[in-house]
Amino acid sequence: xxxxxxxxxxxxxxxxxxxxxxxxxxxxxxxxxxxxxxxxxxxxxxxxxxxxxxxxxxxxxxxxxxxxxxxxxxxxxxxxxxxxxxxxxxxxxxxxxxxxxxxxxxxxxxxxx
Amino acid sequence: xxxxxxxxxxxxxxxxxxxxxxxxxxxxxxxxxxxxxxxxxxxxxxxxxxxxxxxxxxxxxxxxxxxxxxxxxxxxxxxxxxxxxxxxxxxxxxxxxxxxxxxxxxxxxxxxxxxxxxxxxxxxxxxxxxxxxxxxx
Numbered sequence: 001x002x003x004x005x006x007x008x009x010x011x012x013x014x015x016x017x018x019x020x021x022x023x024x025x026x027x028x029x030x031x032x033x034x035x036x037x038x039x040x041x042x043x044x045x046x047x048x049x050x051x052x053x054x055x056x057x058x059x060x061x062x063x064x065x066x067x068x069x070x071x072x073x074x075x076x077x078x079x080x081x082x083x084x085x086x087x088x089x090x091x092x093x094x095x096x097x098x099x100x101x102x103x104x105x106x107x108x109x110x111x112x113x
Numbered sequence: 114x115x116x117x118x119x120x121x122x123x124x125x126x127x128x129x130x131x132x133x134x135x136x137x138x139x140x141x142x143x144x145x146x147x148x149x150x151x152x153x154x155x156x157x158x159x160x161x162x163x164x165x166x167x168x169x170x171x172x173x174x175x176x177x178x179x180x181x182x183x184x185x186x187x188x189x190x191x192x193x194x195x196x197x198x199x200x201x202x203x204x205x206x207x208x209x210x211x212x213x214x215x216x217x218x219x220x221x222x223x224x225x226x227x228x229x230x231x232x233x234x235x236x237x238x239x240x241x242x243x244x245x246x247x248x249x250x
């Protein structure tokens with residue numbers, strides 16, 4: 001699991017590659033939480049290269065979502081593949097986190113928030 | 114009828130091994146990709162529960178997983194010597210709660226229920242045996 005960050009004028013884009021499972025989700029949270037804490041920007045997590053997510057991965061995303069909310073910043077996800085979208089749907093996470101098909105749509109949403 | 118049995122230990126890093134085994138199995142048995150991925154998720158959720166909550170000691174324990182493909186039905190059976198735990202009795206999570214109230218507990222079992230056709234739990238000889246089936250359409 002690797003994370004690369006990209007800064008735009010309004011938002012921070014986090015590109016995640018690989019798997020977010022019980023053995024990698026801890027690392028994701030360890031890297032992402034300080035980024036969320038220290039940034040005043042809205043965050044877009046790009047899951048375009050994410051192959052797999054389990055409840056451990058959802059937990060780590062929720063931690064980031066809660067931190068953003070606490071700071072009054074927004075969070076959006078984009079580019080989820082079909083299987084990952086299904087996981088978000090079954091868990092009901094698609095109703096509590098804003099999800100978009102593309103980076104641009106995600107960024108546009110964050111711009112208006 | 115195709116069959117494969119593996120044995121892992123109660124360390125969370127073994128989650129990667131589960132993914133590898135399922136990928137190989139998926140090739141060898143020509144399983145659809147979405148089945149492989151959903152079974153990976155089911156297995157990970159159950160196995161990580163066992164590893165995190167199943168043991169009262171710090172020792173190494175074996176967890177045995179049997180895979181079976183017969184008559185268009187894919188079956189996984191997990192056998193462990195952890196404390197008695199029937200995942201079917203776990204409460205359903207509330208998937209309508211807003212962000213502030215959302216917890217993660219219970220999600221794993223929720224996925225298991227949603228992604229399999231049948232789940233059977235047995236407790237025999239101090240072992241938990243969980244059998245899950247999913248038909249391949």
